Amino acid sequence: MDEKVLYSMTGLFDTPDQIIEAAEKVSDKGYTKFDVHTPYPVHGMDGAMKLPPSKLGYAALVFGLSGTLTALTLMYWMSVIDYPNIIGGKPFFALPAFIPIIFEVTVLAASVATVLTMLFVFFKFPNNVHPLHDTDYMKAVSSDKYGISIQSEDPLYDEAEITVLLGELGAYKIEEVYYDNDEVLEKHNIFEPKFIGLLLVLVILTSGTAYFVLNKLMFLPPFNWMANQGKVIPQENHTLFADTKGMRTPVQGTVARGYLPYPYSGQPELAAANLANPLLPTEENLALGKSKFNTFCSPCHGYFAEGDSRLNGKFPNPPSLHSAKLREWTDGRIYHVIVEGQNVMPSYSSQMTREERWATILYIRTLQRSLNAKESDLQ
Amino acid sequence: MNSTEHRIEYERKELPAGLFKIGLVFFIIGLIVAVVGYFVDPTRSAFNNLIILMFLISVGLGSLFLVALEYIGGAVWSTPFRRITEFFAAVLFILPFFIIPVYFNIHDMFHWTHVEEVLKDKILSGKSAYLNEGFFTIRIVLFFAIWIFFYLILTRNSKKQDTTLDQSLTKKNIKISAIFMPFFGITLTLASIDWIMSLEPHWFSTIFGIYYFSGTILTALAVTTFMVVYLNEKGLLVKGLKRDHYYSLGALLFAFINFWAYIAFSQFLLIYYANLPEETYWFIARTEGSWVFVTILLGVVHFLVPYIGLLSQPSKMNPKRLKFMAVWILCAHLLDMYWLIMPTFSKDGAAFGWMELGYPLLAFGTIILVFYYFAKNKDLIPVGDPKLKRGIDFRL
Secondary structure: OOOEEEEEEEEEEOOHHHHHHHHHHHHHOOOOOEEEEOOOOOOOHHHHOOOOOOOHHHHHHHHHHHHHHHHHHHHHHHHHHHOOOOOOOOOOOOHHHHHHHHHHHHHHHHHHHHHHHHHHHHOOOOOOOOOOOOOHHHHHHOOOOEEEEEEOOOOOOOHHHHHHHHHHHOOEEEEEEEEEHHHHHOOOOOOOHHHHHHHHHHHHHHHHHHHHHHHHHOOOOOOOOOOOOOOOOOOOEOOOOOOOEOOOOOOOOOOOOOOOOOOOOOOHHHHHHHOOOOOOOOHHHHHHHHHHHHHHHHHHHOOOOOOOOOOOOOOOOOOOOOOHHHHHOOHHHHHHHHHHOEOOEOOOOOOOOHHHHHHHHHHHHHHHHHHOOOHHHHO | OOHHHOOOOOOOOOOOHHHHHHHHHHHHHHHHHHHHHHHHOHHHHHHHHHHHHHHHHHHHHHHHHHHHHHHHHOOOOOHHHHHHHHHHHHHHHOHHHHHHHHHHOHHHHOHHHOHHHHHHOHHHHHHOOOOOHHHHHHHHHHHHHHHHHHHHHHHHHHHHHHHHOOOHHHHHHHHHHHHHHHHHHHHHHHHHHHHOHHHOOOOOOOOHHHHHHHHHHHHHHHHHHHHHHHHHHOOOOOOOOOHHHHHHHHHHHHHHHHHHHHHHHHHHHHHHHHOOHHHHHHHHHOOOOOHHHHHHHHHHHHHHHHHHHOOOHHHHHOHHHHHHHHHHHHHHHHHHHHHHHHHHHOOOOOOOOHHHHHHHHHHHHHHHHHHHHHHOOOOOOOOOOOOHHHHHOOOO
């Protein structure tokens, strides 16, 4: 008994009415550090013990509201700022569609965070020691008795007085409870190797069993592998279509995004008359044109458009682009050649976008002007 | 605590005279408005009549549902004031008077009653097996017959118990309540479809019955809450009703406020998301012109204000707050009925005039007078009920 410390004075009762009365009397006498232990929640106990309303509700409110805010900002950022997609013809910020998600996240955040707050703040988890553990008193109140325990920390604590008070209330087995200081002060480290090891073994055992049962005994994949999807993949045959081709061609007349159909196919005169260069000879456009000219045109036409091929006679040399005929051609006429090709020159429409073609024409004009400058260029 | 020695401390007292006076004043003003209104603008008057008819069904039928629910659930906490709810259920007797003006103006209100129009309309012809005047009339009679029948046998047994103290009557009522429940669910759903949804006969919403149900239960709870708190403060009810009873009433009100919002939003969200023209036009009618303000107001009045007003634990036990919120919720349900019914009458914008102000007074007056008439010189608690004592001892 020497190394043991006094924790509290305890008494047992037989009925819930008695324990309510006891809690009322004890709190009326001015005791504040006492607790009541019952096998099940007894209605009206909060009032009898004069307990203040729990503060846990505020934690729920704060966490719930932060969940609301998180969901709202997350949805807003995803569907308005980062990846705006039109879904079902709704605006990007479709608040009614967000509300179910906001509601779910609010409830989830509030409930999970409230439980965690209760465990860690109010129950002081991972501490799992209490002086009343493993006492006869606790064994009694966790089966069929109702107990009250007045702690020695209470400023009004007086052994004789409490014994008389509890006796008057009809308690029996009025006893003092002692605890071992070392045991209570012992640190309970959540990262104890034994504990972590046990967790690991548990994880491996449960997931291993699940995998073995589902995969090896029942031949079920643990989840649908991404490769096995119930959909038709291009280059695959499928009986859904009459021609059994998995890859479908677009409907006739479909125009790809960013692509304009060329209306003057085989009609160079019309192209020359009707097409005008939409680009201005700015520095960026000329830089783009130069880059494209050097990539696609210069192998045959030469870096300066003089027809000096770099192909060492393996391909017929094209004529110079500085001829009077070429200088008099309109931009639309040159454009037509780039799109359709001419003689041995193939079409470059799949290599160069519309904008790149026009930029290249601007660069060709610059090259032409470098050999045949106008009067005004010299001033 | 010596609760085992508690006696039931109750003596019958006169109901406060102020209750009768205010009921009478409301009723007379409302009646004048109704009569004048009927001669000035019969269609508008009939629509207003329909609004308060649906409101009174909520009070009467909802109260009867709460009584039956207490029997089936074996609830004890509400037994000390079950009689109050029974008195409110007597409103069911008055309802046939309110359907009469609606019935005589049926052609001005319900588009599907015009046979020649229905024949031209493929959708309405398809619905005509259900929506025709003959069957409509049969249903009106059937609904009122079922409701009044169950009201009579449930309350007769309850009242008989006061003198005979026969416990088997409680068991009998449990059985009757269980039989009543499916009848209640089906008739309430069909009534809401007949009298509200069929105003726009092309429109349909499968959640509509439960939408009306949520408002109905909320209204029945609100009238009971108000009367219990009011009479208890006057000392007319049994001694021993305490915060725990108030809290339970407040918590139920709070729960059904959320339930209503949940259902109302579900109805809106599904229609908004599916975006089908045959469904959306009903909501478009309520978001065009000045109706959009009524729609926003409904969300604030029917959900936001009572939600905040009853959110905290102390506010659910505060008698003043409970009384205020109960009256507020009654007004909110009236607004809800206005929002459901009136856009059919005034398509251009929300119409609000002296008739819309006067008719609710008629409804409130009717409720108070019916309550006064049925509760006068009667015991306000079921003195012979075996659950009464446990109900008074109820603790959270």
